Amino acid sequence: MARLTPAQISKVSQWVADGATLSQIQERLSTELSVSMTYMDVRFLVDDLNLALVEKEEPKKPEEPVVEEAPDAPAAVPAATGAVSVEVDTIAQPHAMVSGKVTFSDGQIADWYIDHQGQPGMVARVAGYRPTQPDIAEFQTKLDAALRAAGF
DSSP: OOOOOHHHHHHHHHHHHTTOOHHHHHHHHHHHHOOOOOHHHHHHHHHHTTOOOOOOOOOOOOOOOOOOOOTTSOOOOOOOOOOOEEEEOSSOOTTEEEEEEEEOTTSOEEEEEEETTSOEEEEESSTTOOOOHHHHHHHHHHHHHHHHHTTO
């Protein structure tokens, strides 16, 4: 892991206080301070500095009104929810210290893992599939929450 100067540590502390996520801190370390760190290294850094990430409540979505179908109408095909969901395996894959699966907003599924060196990886179940940037950002946020809930 990279050594940070007291000034850099101060910046990281301020970012955490301002509510930055681990992904945002990782990005800022790279772009603003030219320090390259893995997601797990950033997580360890925040823990080592005894900083507590600010948990932001997600805005509640208004409930959709219930629409009853006419008896002769064909059954509607459920639309994609547009949400990314992340699951953590109870037993990690052999090459990983933690693993799981992610379902993206378009319904595509990928297996994710963090190997024993802290390097993240993802393997889509459909060859060549690439999630959208908003889905990747949501995945990173939800992965962070899921790992915290699982005690990582």
